Amino acid sequence: xxxxxxxxxxxxxxxxxxxxxxxxxxxxxxxxxxxxxxxxxxxxxxxxxxxxxxxxxxxxxxxxxxxxxxxxxxxxxxxxxxxxxxxxxxxxxxxxxxxxxxxxxxxxxxxxxxxxxxxxxxxxxxxxxxxxxxxxxxxxxxxxxxxxxxxxxxxxxxxxxxxxxxxxxxxxxxxxxxxxxxxxxxxxxxxxxxxxxxxxxxxxxxxxxxxxxxxxxxxxxxxxxxxxxxxxxxxxxxxxxxxxxxxxxxxxxxxxxx
Amino acid sequence: xxxxxxxxxxxxxxxxxxxxxxxxxxxxxxxxxxxxxxxxxxxxxxxxxxxxxxxxxxxxxxxxxxxxxxxxxxxxxxxxxxxxxxxxxxxxxxxxxxxxxxxxxxxxxxxxxxxxxxxxxxxxxxxxxxxxxxxxxxxxxxxxxxxxxxxxxxxxxxxxxxxxxxxxxxxxxxxxxx
Numbered sequence: 099x100x101x102x103x104x105x106x107x108x109x110x111x112x113x114x115x116x117x118x119x120x121x122x123x124x125x126x127x128x129x130x131x132x133x134x135x136x137x138x139x140x141x142x143x144x145x146x147x148x149x150x151x152x153x154x155x156x157x158x159x160x161x162x163x164x165x166x167x168x169x170x171x172x173x174x175x176x177x178x179x180x181x182x183x184x185x186x187x188x189x190x191x192x193x194x195x196x197x198x199x200x201x202x203x204x205x206x207x208x209x210x211x212x213x214x215x216x217x218x219x220x221x222x223x224x225x226x227x228x229x230x231x232x233x234x235x236x237x238x239x240x241x242x243x244x245x246x247x248x249x250x251x252x253x254x255x256x257x258x259x260x261x262x263x264x265x266x267x268x269x270x271x272x273x274x275x276x277x278x279x280x281x282x283x284x285x286x287x288x289x290x291x292x293x294x295x296x297x298x299x300x301x302x303x304x305x306x307x308x309x310x311x312x313x314x315x316x317x318x319x320x321x322x323x324x325x326x327x328x329x330x331x332x333x334x335x336x337x338x339x340x341x342x343x344x345x346x347x348x349x350x351x352x353x354x355x356x
Numbered sequence: 357x358x359x360x361x362x363x364x365x366x367x368x369x370x371x372x373x374x375x376x377x378x379x380x381x382x383x384x385x386x387x388x389x390x391x392x393x394x395x396x397x398x399x400x401x402x403x404x405x406x407x408x409x410x411x412x413x414x415x416x417x418x419x420x421x422x423x424x425x426x427x428x429x430x431x432x433x434x435x436x437x438x439x440x441x442x443x444x445x446x447x448x449x450x451x452x453x454x455x456x457x458x459x460x461x462x463x464x465x466x467x468x469x470x471x472x473x474x475x476x477x478x479x480x481x482x483x484x485x486x487x488x489x490x491x492x493x494x495x496x497x498x499x500x501x502x503x504x505x506x507x508x509x510x511x512x513x514x515x516x517x518x519x520x521x522x523x524x525x526x527x528x529x530x531x532x533x534x
Contacts, residue, residue, distance in 0.1 A: 109513070113494075113509075116488075116512075118493065140520075147469070148488045148489075150523075151489045152489065154393075155389045158389040158392050159385040163384050166402070166406060167384055167388075167402065167406055169377050169380060172409050172413055212403070304407060306406070307406075
């Protein structure tokens with residue numbers, strides 16, 4: 099039995115609003131509220147707050163679930179949704195008239211991990227592609243050593259993909275400080291002198307869809323796979339070529355033996 | 357056999373979709389709502405949901421019954437905590453004006469529930485949303501956050517007081533400490 103003369107505590111007011119109060123005490127609280135306008139006003143304000151939350155966020159429940167969150171997609175082999183994501187990303191970019199997620203992200207409370215990786219990769223790209231004499235620490239002629247060294251220092255498997263099919267030769271690579279630890283950086287060059295760089299860092303996201311971003315002259319494709327973030331950056335405006343190279347990088351990372 | 361000939365092709369993953377996956381799938385809309393309110397940014401929110409789903413599906417075999425719903429909320433809450441922790445380790449590069457309530461906040465924005473939420477500390481925001489928006493019990497929230505029920509109740513009380521004050525416009529007193 100409860101006693102209506104026992105004062106109602108603040109905890110009980112919360113429990114009352116949240117339907118956590120034992121049924122036999124509800125009547126006591128209601129009687130209390132009838133004679134305590136301050137508490138009644140507080141209870142009302144909490145209910146208004148709950149309504150405001152539902153008004154603001156319930157619409158999301160009725161939204162169509164984005165394709166990247168579909169269960170079938172997530173349980174299938176990653177490669178299929180990966181390519182679909184590239185297409186979707188590029189389509190969204192073109193439709194969006196080039197207003198990339200970076201611009202939108204700038205108004206968010208804090209930059210996302212993806213933005214940070216991409217910004218670091220873009221900075222590294224800009225800093226080193228203009229280097230003529232010392233663009234890398236380890237030259238491409240020492241590919242095996244470069245891979246072993248970066249793998250050892252970074253802690254994940256770093257491989258310099260073979261991109262001769264895309265007309266690119268490995269210039270070499272270097273170790274960079276990333277946001278949460280080391281990052282690897284590799285540079286490729288075509289016969290006409292266009293340079294592409296591949297940046298990898300440890301990612302908190304196990305796997306993400308591919309995203310496109312461009313800033314100034316540079317454009318970047320980002321994705322994460324098995325806990326490693328990859329950013330491929332180029333200074334040419336050709337998105338098709340960038341995508342082709344990113345796909346080639348992705349395919350080679352999928353095959354640890356090759 | 358005409359019927360069979362015209363039966364739609366059903367890929368194997370649909371045929372083998374387990375009860376577990378179905379219960380995970382049923383939670384996606386609510387997880388998106390929670391993540392959006394928690395993280396504000398729609399892209400970040402869906403990233404959180406995607407990571408949550410990937411983790412859950414990968415651990416399907418480790419899941420030995422129990423409440424899928426609470427488990428998914430737990431994963432998402434923890435992922436968001438990790439994300440915020442890693443943000444905190446970094447210096448902030450965002451424009452000063454962007455986070456300054458005086459410069460960018462109109463009265464209407466100041467009263468906005470999303471803005472009020474953003475002034476809460478992480479664990480208070482999470483308690484408030486799980487109870488008030490997602491309708492979880494104190495017991496469930498205590499399990500999700502790994503704290504006693506009493507802690508959940510005091511976090512909820514503080515969160516409500518803070519949001520109430522924020523919505524009522526006591527912005528000067530509540531300005532986020534940076």
